[in-house]
Amino acid sequence: MKNQSINFIKEGIQKRRIRWILVTSILTVLACILACAMLLLGNTFYPVQDVIQALSGEQIQGVSFAVSTLRLPRMLAGLFAGFAFGAGGYIFQTLLRNPLANPNVIGITAGSSAAAVFCIVILHTSYAVVSIAAVVAGLVTVLIIYLLAKGSSFSIGRIILVGIGIQAMLNAFISYILLIGDEQDIPSAMRWLSGSLNGSQMEELPSLMITVLLFSPVLVLLGKRLNMLELGEQAATSLGVHTDKTRIALILASVCMIAIATATTGPIAFVAFLSGPIATRLAGAGFSNIIPAGLVGVNLVLASDLIGQFAFEVRFPVGIITGLLGAPYLIYLLIRMNRKGDL
Known part of the structure; x- marks a missing residue:
């Protein structure tokens, strides 16, 4: 009987592992397809061979400029920012055990x-300077939310409510800046605030790419401890997890990635919100879904940017499309949580 139980558990773990690997592989392949589509598609469709030659450094009239200067930075910005938003959002949702x-x-x-x-x-x-200011402001915001929400005991609901209040105050500050700013600066600021890959340049991407490549392994290595934290403070501590140090490391890495991504592409709406639940639904529970969540973020950003460019007569920034996708889910989630009494 004992051996049967052990075998049953092993079979379950193996099935979940196979599912995780399969889902991650499919998401990776889909991300590669979308990335290639962003290089091939535009005002002019270029053959694969011409795109490869342009990326290898050969000068082809029209193709080299369009691919290397316009499409490649746009694709890389969407890829790395999408992963940063997706993985960072999953970390916060898991740490605080709340999809909001x-x-x-x-x-x-x-x-x-x-x-x-x-x-x-x-x-x-x-x-x-914008990148540095964005990172510092993100960290300061986390600290302020924590200090204001800190009471006699740790409360997830209090953190969310304080965070919503801080967000409203900061949005009011942003509106005030736009009101007093010069007219020539307003269009670029508004385009940036909507979340856009337009105008992405290669010289702006190294900080984003380095940050994601540096902190993603940190998040993955801490993935098992993150899953233990879901069990609760006492259970995680009994399993040998230094809860405070683990939370600080996870939050710092996530905030740095999200802040740099925000400084690069603007706050692309709902990618951080949608990626975690979608990844968990696809890959299942039992394993860390940091990588699947990041890949879902990549696919959401790249697919939404392609939709915004080619699905309508007028081109829309990527943040508009992700907002259209995310808003109905937010309403559905609020209704469901209200019925369960979680709000």
């Missing part, structure tokens, strides 16, 4: 956005 506890809702993205808009509209600083 994502960077968009609890004000972290708004903190980075407020700093970036202030630098763009008021200070007219370089991209490097």
Whole structure:
């Protein structure tokens, strides 16, 4: 009987592992297809051979400029920002054990956005300064939310409510900056606030790429400890997890990725909100879904950008499309949580 139970558990783990690998592989292949589509499609369709030659450094009239200067930076920005938003959103939702506890809702993205808009509209600083300001503002926002929500005991609901209040205040600050800013700066700021891959340049991407490549392995290595934290403070501690250190490491890595992504592409709506639940539904529970969530974020951003470019007569920024996808899910989630009494 004991051996049968052990075999049953092993079979279950093996099935979940196979499912996780299969889903991750499919998401990776889909992301590669969408990335290739972004290089091939535009005002002019270029054959695969011409695109490969242009990427290898050969000068082909018309193709080299369109692919290397316009399409490649746009694709890379969507790829790395999508992964940052997806993985970062999953971390916050898992840490706080609430699907509403994502960077968009609890004000972290708004903190980075407020700093970036202030630098763009008021200070007219370089991209490097905008990136630094976005990261610092994101970390400060997390600290303020924690301090204001800290009471006699840790409360997830209190953190979410304080975060929503901070977000409203920061959005008001952003609106004020736009009101007092110069007219010539408003269109670029508004385009950036909607979340857009338009105008992405290669010189702006190294900080985003390095940040994602640096912190993603950290998140993956801490994935098992993150799953243990879901069991509760006492259970995680009994399993040998240093809960405070693990939370700090996860939050710092996630905020840095999200803040740099926000400074690069703007706050692409609902990607951090949707990626975690979709990844968990596809890959199932039992294993860390940080990588699947990041890949879902990549696919959401790349697919939404292609839809925004080619599905309508007027081209829309990627954030508009992700907003159209995410808003109905948010309403559905709020209704479901209200019926369960979680709100």
